[in-house]
Amino acid sequence: MRGLLVAILVAGPVLAGIAYSMLGALGVVGPGASGVSLRHLQVVLADSATWWGLLWTVWIALASTLLATILAMGTAVAFRAERGVDRFARLVAVVPLAVPHVVAALGAVLVLSQSGLLARLAFAANLQTSPADMPPLIYDRYGIGLILALSWKEFPFLALIAFSVIARRGALLEETARSLGAGPLQTFRVATLPALWRGLLPSMIAVFTFVAGNYEVAALLAPSSPLALPLLTMERYTDSALDVRGEAFVLVLLAMAVSLCGVAAHEWTANKFEAAE
Amino acid sequence: MRGVEVRLDGDLVLRSLTMQVGRGERFVVVGPSGAGKTTLLRAIAGFVTPDRGEISVAGRGATALPPEKRDAVYMHQTPVLFPHLTVFENVAFPLRVRRVPAGEVRERAGAALDAMLMGEFGNRIPRTLSGGQRHRVALARAIVARPALLLLDEPFSALDPALKRDIRVALLAAHAQYDPGSVVVTHDFGDAAGIADRIGVLIGGELVQVAPPAELFARPASLAIARFLSIANEICGLADGAGNFSSPLGNLPVANGVPAGAAVAVFSPAAVRIGQEGGTMARVLEVYIHPQYTTLKLKIAGETVEAACPLGSSFTIGGETTVVLDRASVAVFPLSMAERDNKTV
Amino acid sequence: MKASRSGPRVGLTLVLAIGALLPLALLVALSVSVEWFYPTLLPGRWSSANWDFLGRGSEVIFSSLWTSVALALCAGVVSSIAGLFAGREIARLDGWRRRLAVALAFLPVAVPPLALSIGLQYSLLRAGLGGRFVGVMVAHIVPALGYTTLFFVGIFAVFDWRVEQEARSLGANPFDVLRRVTLPLLRRPLVEAFALGFLVSWAQVPLTLLIGQGLVNTLPLELMSYVNAGQDHLAATAGLVLTIPPLALLVVAGLAVRRLRVVIA
Numbered sequence: 001m002r003g004l005l006v007a008i009l010v011a012g013p014v015l016a017g018i019a020y021s022m023l024g025a026l027g028v029v030g031p032g033a034s035g036v037s038l039r040h041l042q043v044v045l046a047d048s049a050t051w052w053g054l055l056w057t058v059w060i061a062l063a064s065t066l067l068a069t070i071l072a073m074g075t076a077v078a079f080r081a082e083r084g085v086d087r088f089a090r091l092v093a094v095v096p097l098a099v100p101h102v103v104a105a106l107g108a109v110l111v112l113s114q115s116g117l118l119a120r121l122a123f124a125a126n127l128q129t130s131p132a133d134m135p136p137l138i139y140d141r142y143g144i145g146l147i148l149a150l151s152w153k154e155f156p157f158l159a160l161i162a163f164s165v166i167a168r169r170g171a172l173l174e175e176t177a178r179s180l181g182a183g184p185l186q187t188f189r190v191a192t193l194p195a196l197w198r199g200l201l202p203s204m205i206a207v208f209t210f211v212a213g214n215y216e217v218a219a220l221l222a223p224s225s226p227l228a229l230p231l232l233t234m235e236r237y238t239d240s241a242l243d244v245r246g247e248a249f250v251l252v253l254l255a256m257a258v259s260l261c262g263v264a265a266h267e268w269t270a271n272k273f274e275a276a277e
Numbered sequence: 278m279r280g281v282e283v284r285l286d287g288d289l290v291l292r293s294l295t296m297q298v299g300r301g302e303r304f305v306v307v308g309p310s311g312a313g314k315t316t317l318l319r320a321i322a323g324f325v326t327p328d329r330g331e332i333s334v335a336g337r338g339a340t341a342l343p344p345e346k347r348d349a350v351y352m353h354q355t356p357v358l359f360p361h362l363t364v365f366e367n368v369a370f371p372l373r374v375r376r377v378p379a380g381e382v383r384e385r386a387g388a389a390l391d392a393m394l395m396g397e398f399g400n401r402i403p404r405t406l407s408g409g410q411r412h413r414v415a416l417a418r419a420i421v422a423r424p425a426l427l428l429l430d431e432p433f434s435a436l437d438p439a440l441k442r443d444i445r446v447a448l449l450a451a452h453a454q455y456d457p458g459s460v461v462v463t464h465d466f467g468d469a470a471g472i473a474d475r476i477g478v479l480i481g482g483e484l485v486q487v488a489p490p491a492e493l494f495a496r497p498a499s500l501a502i503a504r505f506l507s508i509a510n511e512i513c514g515l516a517d518g519a520g521n522f523s524s525p526l527g528n529l530p531v532a533n534g535v536p537a538g539a540a541v542a543v544f545s546p547a548a549v550r551i552g553q554e555g556g557t558m559a560r561v562l563e564v565y566i567h568p569q570y571t572t573l574k575l576k577i578a579g580e581t582v583e584a585a586c587p588l589g590s591s592f593t594i595g596g597e598t599t600v601v602l603d604r605a606s607v608a609v610f611p612l613s614m615a616e617r618d619n620k621t622v
Numbered sequence: 623m624k625a626s627r628s629g630p631r632v633g634l635t636l637v638l639a640i641g642a643l644l645p646l647a648l649l650v651a652l653s654v655s656v657e658w659f660y661p662t663l664l665p666g667r668w669s670s671a672n673w674d675f676l677g678r679g680s681e682v683i684f685s686s687l688w689t690s691v692a693l694a695l696c697a698g699v700v701s702s703i704a705g706l707f708a709g710r711e712i713a714r715l716d717g718w719r720r721r722l723a724v725a726l727a728f729l730p731v732a733v734p735p736l737a738l739s740i741g742l743q744y745s746l747l748r749a750g751l752g753g754r755f756v757g758v759m760v761a762h763i764v765p766a767l768g769y770t771t772l773f774f775v776g777i778f779a780v781f782d783w784r785v786e787q788e789a790r791s792l793g794a795n796p797f798d799v800l801r802r803v804t805l806p807l808l809r810r811p812l813v814e815a816f817a818l819g820f821l822v823s824w825a826q827v828p829l830t831l832l833i834g835q836g837l838v839n840t841l842p843l844e845l846m847s848y849v850n851a852g853q854d855h856l857a858a859t860a861g862l863v864l865t866i867p868p869l870a871l872l873v874v875a876g877l878a879v880r881r882l883r884v885v886i887a
Contacts, residue, residue, distance in 0.1 A: 003715040006708045007723035010771050013764045014729040017741020030744065078634055085628070089635045091876075095642045098868040100825035102842045103861040106849055107645030110652070110858070115660035117648060123661040131660055152641070213734025216827040216842070220849055230736050237740055237832075248740060255737040263725075263732045322791055344790040345798075351791040357784045361806045374794040374802070422793060 018256060024249035031242040044250040052226040054254070060143045060228065061212040064150035065204050071155040073196050076162035077188065080170055090163055097156035105220040108149035112137040139223045146221040150214075154207045158200055165199035166192070202270040209262030213255055229255060281330030283316055290316045292482040294330070298426070301456040303448075305469040308479035309505060314462040317479065318428045321460065322351035335425035345374075349426035354434055356415035358403035364414050365390070365399035371422035389421040390414075392454055393447055408436070409443045420451045427451065427459040433468040445472055466506050470494075478502050494545070500610040503543040509583045510549075513612065516540040522609050525578035526557060526602055531609040539612045546572055548606035549584035556599035561592050575600065646865070652858030672859040683860055686844040689755070693830075693840065694823040694867075696759050701766035701819035702812055708767070709774020713781070724775060730768030738764065739832035746833055753837035761833040762826055766819040773818055777811045817871050824867060 008015075024030035027037040044050050075093050079086040096104065111117045119134040128134060138145030173191035182190060215230040222228045227235065233255065237248035283291040290313045298304040306314050319325040321332060323344035331340045339347045350371075358367050369386040377385070390396045393413040403411065412432070419427055429448070433441050449472070452459065463469050469476050470490040477487040486498040497503040514524030518537030522529045529542060550556070551573070562581070563574040573584045573592060577600060584600060592598065652658065653672050655665030675684040712723045730738070742761060743752070751757025785807070789799045830840050841864050848857035 001719075003711040003713075003723050004719055004726075006711040007726035007771075010708050010767055011726040011729040013742055013745075014733050014738060016745060017733075017738055020744055021737070021741045024744075075638065078631075079638075085631055085635050089638050092635075092639045092642045094872070094876075095646070095869075098865060098872040099646070100842065100864050100868065102825070102827060102845050103649070103864050104645070106845065106857055106861045107648065109849060110648050110854065111645060117644075117663075120661045120663050124663060152645075209732070210734075213736065215734070215736040216846065219827075220846060230734070233736060233740070234828075252737045252740045255734050259732045259734055259737075263728060324787060324791075343795075344787075345793050345795050349791070351787070353784055353788065357782065357788045359785055359789070359803060359807075361803075370789070370794075370802070371792040374789075374792070374798045418792065428791075 018253075021249045021252045021256070024246060025253055027246055030249060031245040033246065040246045040250050044247045047247075049227060049232060050251070050254075053229040053232040056143070056226040057212050057229040060146055060150070060218075060222075061208045063143075064147045064154065064211055065208045067147060067151040068155040068158050068207060069200060069204055071151065072158035072162045072200070073193075075155075075159050076166045076196065077192065080163075080166045090159075093159050094156045096153050097160075099153065101153055101214065102216045102220070104149050104153040105217045108145050108152075108221055109138060112145045112148065138221045141223060141226070143222060143228075146218065149217060149221055150211050153217075154211065158203055158207065161200055161203050162196055165196055169195050198273045201273065202266050205262055205266045205269060209259050209266070212258055212262075278321065278332040279330055281320060281327045281332060283313075283320055283325055284328050285316065285325075290482050291320065291327070294482075294484055296477060296484055296487065298458040298460055300425075300458055301452065303452065303459045303461065303472050303474045304477060305461045305463060305473035305475075306477045306479050306484075307463055307466055307469045307505075310464055312479045313482045314464070314479055315430055318351065318430050318460060318462050321347075321426065322349055322428050323347050324351070347426075348424045349428055350419040350422075350424045351428045352415055352419055352430060352432070354431040356411040358406075358411060358414060358418075360403055362403075363399065364395065364401050364403065364406070367403065367414060368418045368421055370418060375422060386417075386421055389417040389454075392420075392450055393417040394450075409440050412440075412444050413447050416447050416451050420454055420457065423455050423457070425457060427457050429459065429461045431463055432461065433463055433465060441468060448472060478505065480505065495606055495608075497543070497608055500541065500543065500612070503608060503610070508543050508545050510542075510544050510546065512542045512580055512582070514540060514542060516609065516611065525580050526582075529602070529604055529607060529609065535609055536611055540609050541612045542607050542609045544602065544607040546583045546585035548603045549575075549582060550601045550603060551584055551586050552598055553601040554599070556601040559598055559600045561594055561596050561598065564592055564594060646862075649858040649862050649865075652855050653862050656855055658854070672855050682856065683841070683844065683863065686839045686841045686860075687863060689839060690824060690841040690864075693755070693759055693762055694820045697762040697766045697823035698816040698818075698820035700763050701770045701822075702815035704767055705770025705774050705815050705819070706808065706812060708771040709776075710778050712771065713775050713778030724772070727768055727771045727775065730765045731772065734828075735765060735826065736828040736832075739829045742829075743832050752833060753835040755838055758830055758834045758838045758840075761829040762823040763819075765826075765829075766822040769822055770815040770819050773815050774811065777808075781807075821868055821871065825864070 020029065024033070025040055027033050027035060027040055075089065079089040079093075099107075109116065113119070114131040114134040114136060118137075119128065119131060122128045122134065137148075170192060173195055174187055177187040177191040213230060215234065218228040218231050219234075222231060229251065233248050233251040236244055236251060239245055279295050281291055281294045282289065294317065296304075306317060308314050316325055320327055321334070321339075323339070323342065327340065331338065333339050334348045337348070339349075344351070358364075359370065362370065365386060368389055369382050372382045372385060387396065387399075390399060393416055395410065395413050395417060398406070398410065398414070403414070406414065432444055432448070436444070448459070448461075451457070461469070461472065466476075473490055475487055476490055476493050477484045478493070479485070480501055486493060486502055488496075493502075494506060494508075497506060497508070512524050512526055514522055516522045516531060516535045516537055516539075518535070520530055522531045522535070522540055522542060524542055526542075531540070557577055559575040559577040559582070561573055562576050565572040565574075570585050571592075573586060575582050575584055575598075582600075586592075651665055654668055654670060656669040656671055657666035658664075659666060675682045675687075708727070712720065712727060715723055739761065742764070746752055746757050746761060749757075751760060785803055786799050789803045790796075794802065825842060826840070827842050827846070830838060830843055834840075834843075841860055845857055845860040845864060848854075848860060
């Protein structure tokens with residue numbers, strides 16, 4: 001019983017935060033509070049910025065998670081051996097794990113901006129003559145720079161898991177498939193890929209959820225339109241009109257709902273695959 | 278302990294248990310799984326509080342004492358050594374918590390290790406030891422502070438014969454050191470017989486019989502006990518209530534207490550003498566060869582009986598021989614319908 | 623699997639290495655130079671001026687570094703110790719109670735820090751902790767404690783509780799058991815939990831922004847302001863400093879794993 005009490009203590013501030021946000025969303029507390037009303041809810045739901053923000057954030061999270069996964073799987077499969085080159089590659093792949101997200105964003109700015117390293121290399125190769133020639137990769141509508149930065153940062157996390165899956169089960173699955181007559185590509189598709197997928201899916205969901213809620217990288221690399229959900233939330237919350245601030249609570253609840261769905265999905269997939277193991 | 282009753286999760290696990298273990302005695306508790314053996318041991322150790330009854334160790338009332346103040350050491354089935362301490366420090370642990378001065382610690386811990394033939398292993402860490410070595414270190418640690426009682430929970434479980442012998446020898450060596458009492462729990466009667474001074478049979482939370490091994494095997498107190506001991510042969514027949522039991526194998530005199538009605542005679546393969554004059558006809562069905570003896574499955578007047586005979590005798594399947602029952606080794610019990618159909622305890 | 627030619631493999635490794643390390647190399651180059659304009663591929667003028675803050679305790683970087691370190695140390699200490707007790711209690715549970723407790727402990731980890739800060743700001747402000755070091759520290763501890771609690775639940779799930787029983791049976795009172803058995807066995811996990819809590823606080827942005835209200839400046843925040851102001855050299859320097867603790871811990875963890883593997887082998 002004590003364990004439950006302790007868990008409630010640990011979750012306490014979050015639960016209080018959720019409660020407060022709910023009250024704030026209903027206009028009961030917070031800046032611009034004027035009693036129970038659904039006004040904030042209505043405004044936010046009717047605002048196209050909300051839906052664009054949600055859509056865009058999901059796009060970014062999905063794209064960066066998939067890109068990170070592909071990189072992770074690719075690295076795990078390409079460098080699965082025990083020889084020096086492979087072990088060095090696996091080591092190097094883990095480095096971005098140690099880099100804080102804001103620093104990763106900084107890196108993206110330095111490499112991908114219109115006067116960044118990529119642009120300068122293009123200049124040196126005579127592909128462009130001025131910064132303006134470079135297509136914008138950051139602050140752009142598709143969030144390319146943002147996606148690249150997030151993938152770079154998140155792929156070591158998935159790569160570590162992929163390495164472990166390959167190390168544990170890779171050889172066995174491959175031998176079985178090969179001895180049954182499958183060629184290298186087929187083996188990958190039929191034996192390796194499913195194992196990697198099963199091992200990685202829960203963590204992919206975790207990465208997706210984390211990226212969707214991340215503020216600092218979006219703050220440094222995202223465009224102002226469409227505005228990512230975390231940035232939209234911050235904008236509303238610091239608006240000079242107190243009334244508008246109340247809307248931030250609705251967005252906060254939205255963000256929390258997305259995370260909780262992510263957690264649920266993570267648990268469900270993890271259990272499903274654990275049972276199969 | 279006297280009148281100890283323990284309830285776990287609402288179930289009565291130990292019913293009004295009373296038993297005594299003397300100084301230097303090795304008392305082994307046997308019983309089927311779930312009979313309450315571990316609970317019994319843990320009650321003595323102090324990890325389980327009885328709902329009723331008293332426990333005393335070395336003459337001192339222990340029922341109200343916490344585990345560390347009872348003079349009894351509980352040893353888990355797999356030896357639990359402290360992973361962060363060396364072998365020597367493990368053995369020294371009971372002395373250190375008793376604030377024994379360093380010089381004495383060195384001496385006594387060293388002596389305990391030597392007694393267990395682990396003197397050379399002082400600097401090793403538990404992770405590097407083999408199973409048998411761990412058992413010996415655990416025993417050394419248990420005896421170093423000379424507790425009045427050693428409590429061993431299934432020490433022989435899941436071990437190969439060589440390791441079992443190892444532990445038996447170690448336990449006897451521990452006893453040789455200073456004469457502690459031991460309560461050992463096991464579900465294997467064979468292991469029990471190897472070390473016990475007395476055996477207590479625990480079935481359904483009750484001590485149904487306490488006796489030295491030989492007596493227990495020759496004269497089990499009830500059919501349930503006989504079945505637990507896996508005494509191989511059961512022949513059903515009729516008792517007349519006046520001291521006679523008639524069966525396909527002939528008539529047997531029985532103890533007076535057996536009422537008239539269906540009864541069963543229980544005897545081990547060793548009670549069947551083969552090839553004797555004047556015995557009943559028997560046909561050999563199967564022959565099993567064991568390392569130390571041979572077992573025959575015989576058909577006698579419609580009943581299947583197992584008999585043991587020494588190595589070297591030869592029998593052919595389908596051949597005939599005569600058998601005589603050693604009456605002193607046969608126990609007869611009244612048989613209820615349920616017991617006849619249910620061959621297990 | 624047949625050994626493939628080493629050519630493509632080495633090439634691939636090179637690409638991977640460049641991809642992973644180039645940003646860091648850039649940071650280093652920027653931090654040791656003061657003029658590097660488009661379109662040059664190498665810095666115009668090398669200089670150690672960006673690192674002056676190390677010697678003189680200047681306003682640049684130094685004070686925010688100091689604040690970050692202090693915050694992270696506090697968060698690490700508090701969350702590791704509290705996490706130990708919390709994790710232990712939760713690990714003792716069974717069945718649905720345990721699942722519920724773990725889900726609860728997971729909340730501070732799963733909820734995005736921005737959402738968390740907005741939810742918490744009111745209470746912390748009301749308690750007079752807004753814009754103060756203590757307030758930000760408390761805010762950092764919330765997610766850090768979630769991480770360390772879950773970490774210890776994992777540790778205690780495989781902890782052999784029997785050592786405590788064994789120690790009691792051998793004559794140790796509960797205090798002795800704690801001192802001689804339980805705590806020594808937990809020393810390593812405690813250090814790891816401290817590192818975990820430290821890192822959670824170290825890289826934190828939204829909580830510091832909203833609870834600190836601009837009055838508490840940490841290194842990540844300073845980094846962001848440099849980026850927004852286009853001061854690349856200072857940003858790079860700050861970024862490198864920010865990366866040092868996690869990188870160091872990664873190296874230590876990697877060495878520890880390797881040492882363990884040698885021992886087991």
